[in-house]
Amino acid sequence: VIVPLTGTEWIVDAAGCHPAALADIDHVRRCCDEIIAAMDLHVAAPPAWRRFDGPGGVTGLYLLSESHLTCHTFPEHGLLTLNVYCCKARTAPDWTALLESHFGAMDVHVRELIRGGLTDPSTSELSGVAT
Amino acid sequence: VIVPLTGTEWIVDAAGCHPAALADIDHVRRCCDEIIAAMDLHVAAPPAWRRFDGPGGVTGLYLLSESHLTCHTFPEHGLLTLNVYCCKARTAPDWTALLESHFGAMDVHVRELIRGGLTDPSTSELSGVAT
Numbered sequence: 001v002i003v004p005l006t007g008t009e010w011i012v013d014a015a016g017c018h019p020a021a022l023a024d025i026d027h028v029r030r031c032c033d034e035i036i037a038a039m040d041l042h043v044a045a046p047p048a049w050r051r052f053d054g055p056g057g058v059t060g061l062y063l064l065s066e067s068h069l070t071c072h073t074f075p076e077h078g079l080l081t082l083n084v085y086c087c088k089a090r091t092a093p094d095w096t097a098l099l100e101s102h103f104g105a106m107d108v109h110v111r112e113l114i115r116g117g118l119t120d121p122s123t124s125e126l127s128g129v130a131t
Numbered sequence: 132v133i134v135p136l137t138g139t140e141w142i143v144d145a146a147g148c149h150p151a152a153l154a155d156i157d158h159v160r161r162c163c164d165e166i167i168a169a170m171d172l173h174v175a176a177p178p179a180w181r182r183f184d185g186p187g188g189v190t191g192l193y194l195l196s197e198s199h200l201t202c203h204t205f206p207e208h209g210l211l212t213l214n215v216y217c218c219k220a221r222t223a224p225d226w227t228a229l230l231e232s233h234f235g236a237m238d239v240h241v242r243e244l245i246r247g248g249l250t251d252p253s254t255s256e257l258s259g260v261a262t
Binding site: 006007009011013015044045046048049050052059061063065067068070072074077079081083085087111113115116 | 137138140142144146175176177179180181183190192193194196198199201203205208210212214216218242244246247
């Protein structure tokens with residue numbers, strides 16, 4: 001089966017974040033909204049947001065014309081995990097700089113996955129350590 | 132920065148699917164609901180669904196207590212792309228069998244990513260060709 005490529009997904013795990021910022025749903029939302037604006041993405045349904053009990057992690061999901069953005073935070077671990085799946089060509093922001101500025105992230109790991117390219121799946125990895 | 136693992140994400144790309152099934156939002160929804168039930172996942176907000184104009188691809192997003200499930204279809208390419216991110220231990224279904232039975236998928240590619248394990252990111256890949 002020959003399959004065309006249908007987009008890129010950035011899988012971003014950011015560690016060493018400030019727990020209070022990760023538990024602040026409005027703060028996390030502002031960061032996601034900034035990514036959507038910076039990448040010229042378009043929200044196609046009301047975003048879903050939820051703050052969970054316990055450590056107060058939050059989840060946000062955006063249905064986009066260009067696929068989706070999801071974000072989870074784990075204040076108890078200082079961790080934020082982000083997915084941005086984009087079925088149209090876009091340039092990613094500097095994830096390390098972005099997550100350092102919003103959350104004080106100290107260690108940002110980015111995987112860039114090609115979706116739909118079944119016969120030659122491509123994953124490239126890079127890590128950025130905030131300076 | 133030492134970071135605990137915070138879950139597993141299955142990235143599943145299924146090719147050779149029946150276009151009519153991929154454009155049928157109720158059919159795609161039933162498949163996603165079956166995955167959620169089979170993996171003992173719990174929906175924590177109303178799922179977002181949208182059918183797009185043109186080839187009629189659909190998108191579904193579920194905010195789960197255990198993170199998220201997202202699904203996109205591309206009828207023009209016979210392709211379905213699925214993400215299941217699970218921050219609690221779960222056993223994945225047989226993706227190849229599942230997507231063959233629902234959509235006639237002929238080629239299913241699965242990547243299993245560990246989230247949050249920044250210093251030793253682990254991606255395992257396997258492909259299943261439906262028989």
